[in-house]
Amino acid sequence: MTIIGARPQFIKSAPVSKQLKKHFEEILVHTGQHYDKNMSKFFFDELQLKKPDYNLNVGSGSHAEQTANIMIKLEKVIKKNFPDLIIVYGDTNSTLAGSLVGAKLNIPIAHIEAGLRSYNKCMPEELNRICTDHYSKILFCPGKVAVNNLKKEGITKNVFLVGDVMKDAVLQNMERINSKTIRKRCNLKTDEEYYFFTLHRQENTDNLERLSKIFNMLRLAKLKIIFPIHPRTRKIITNSSIKVPENIFITEPVSYIESLSLQKNARIVITDSGGVQKEACFLGVPCITLRDETEWIETIKRGYNTIVGTDFKKFKKALEKYSEKDKYFNSNKLYGNGKAAEKIVRILRKKIL
Ligand code: UD1
Numbered sequence: 001m002t003i004i005g006a007r008p009q010f011i012k013s014a015p016v017s018k019q020l021k022k023h024f025e026e027i028l029v030h031t032g033q034h035y036d037k038n039m040s041k042f043f044f045d046e047l048q049l050k051k052p053d054y055n056l057n058v059g060s061g062s063h064a065e066q067t068a069n070i071m072i073k074l075e076k077v078i079k080k081n082f083p084d085l086i087i088v089y090g091d092t093n094s095t096l097a098g099s100l101v102g103a104k105l106n107i108p109i110a111h112i113e114a115g116l117r118s119y120n121k122c123m124p125e126e127l128n129r130i131c132t133d134h135y136s137k138i139l140f141c142p143g144k145v146a147v148n149n150l151k152k153e154g155i156t157k158n159v160f161l162v163g164d165v166m167k168d169a170v171l172q173n174m175e176r177i178n179s180k181t182i183r184k185r186c187n188l189k190t191d192e193e194y195y196f197f198t199l200h201r202q203e204n205t206d207n208l209e210r211l212s213k214i215f216n217m218l219r220l221a222k223l224k225i226i227f228p229i230h231p232r233t234r235k236i237i238t239n240s241s242i243k244v245p246e247n248i249f250i251t252e253p254v255s256y257i258e259s260l261s262l263q264k265n266a267r268i269v270i271t272d273s274g275g276v277q278k279e280a281c282f283l284g285v286p287c288i289t290l291r292d293e294t295e296w297i298e299t300i301k302r303g304y305n306t307i308v309g310t311d312f313k314k315f316k317k318a319l320e321k322y323s324e325k326d327k328y329f330n331s332n333k334l335y336g337n338g339k340a341a342e343k344i345v346r347i348l349r350k351k352i353l
Pocket residue numbers: 006007008033034035036039060061066091092093094124125200202231232233235274
């Protein structure tokens with residue numbers, strides 16, 4: 001049983017489900033954490049994902065409400081099916097609820113994207129991933145840093161270094177990248193240079209002082225900034241007096257292929273997203289991260305990604321560093337070779353069948 005519910009999880013599950021269906025029967029549960037068409041259905045269509053067998057339709061709420069609602073509904077679904085294994089991805093409330101309910105019903109949990117740590121427990125995702133890793137029977141890590149993080153917490157059994165399934169997804173969709181239509185929709189002239197920007201993390205959006213600092217910082221950018229806005233951020237900006245700088249072009253959330261296309265052709269990617277930090281690097285485009293730390297340490301060590309938080313000076317310096325034309329990267333060896341999903345399913349066959 002695969003449990004997913006948020007935008008990045010639809011993307012992560014695509015390459016894994018493709019491999020799973022060769023050897024297993026997959027029951028797909030959508031928790032309904034994300035529900036707008038452009039945050040959910042469009043990804044199922046574009047990535048040709050299986051129609052969910054169950055949609056729990058939990059919708060939004062506080063952390064406790066959302067997690068609890070998923071747990072209550074999910075328990076019934078798991079009890080009805082008693083799967084041999086539950087697969088969860090990443091670090092959302094859907095991940096936590098899925099792993100906790102499953103583990104309490106003694107179903108083995110496989111965690112894909114295990115071992116990531118920001119070492120910042122104010123982040124809801126950090127709490128979700130710590131718990132999930134400790135409830136999981138099989139842990140699939142995208143890189144060595146993640147394996148070592150687990151080791152520090154005493155988790156060494158059934159830990160597998162497989163690479164990142166988001167890299168699989170990027171490589172499998174490279175040929176679909178086509179920026180013509182999306183450029184037009186973003187009012188970009190042919191060959192006009194731009195920055196690609198996303199922002200949705202609680203620490204940035206729910207603190208208005210920090211949010212206005214970020215927008216003020218973005219005024220330093222000399223190019224147009226394309227900003228597909230997350231519904232969370234849209235709501236907060238709409239209900240505040242924050243002024244979005246004129247160099248920022250806001251659009252509704254874009255599709256996965258459009259997101260890859262916009263990133264691939266951007267001069268620099270600026271983000272607080274976990275997935276986008278990696279994708280930029282996979283696509284050879286430098287990334288500036290608007291957080292005070294990252295779980296994706298390997299991207300920093302290689303110089304592909306720079307953490308600036310909300311520090312004006314660091315942001316300016318990073319913009320200058322990455323504005324040189326030749327600052328594009330070769331990320332061939334970053335987080336595996338694009339075969340993570342195959343490795344995961346091979347291991348699952350040995351463990352389960
Ligand atoms: C969640 C994850 C985060 C992940 C992100 C991916 C948790 C704790 N956080 O954050 O780790 O990076 O998804 O995008 O699970 N909303 C809509 N329509 C939707 C979905 C959300 O309007 O389809 C709005 C609602 O006002 C909601 C808010 O966005 O309250 C936040 O959504 P939620 O799923 O709670 O958290 P994300 O910020 O999306």
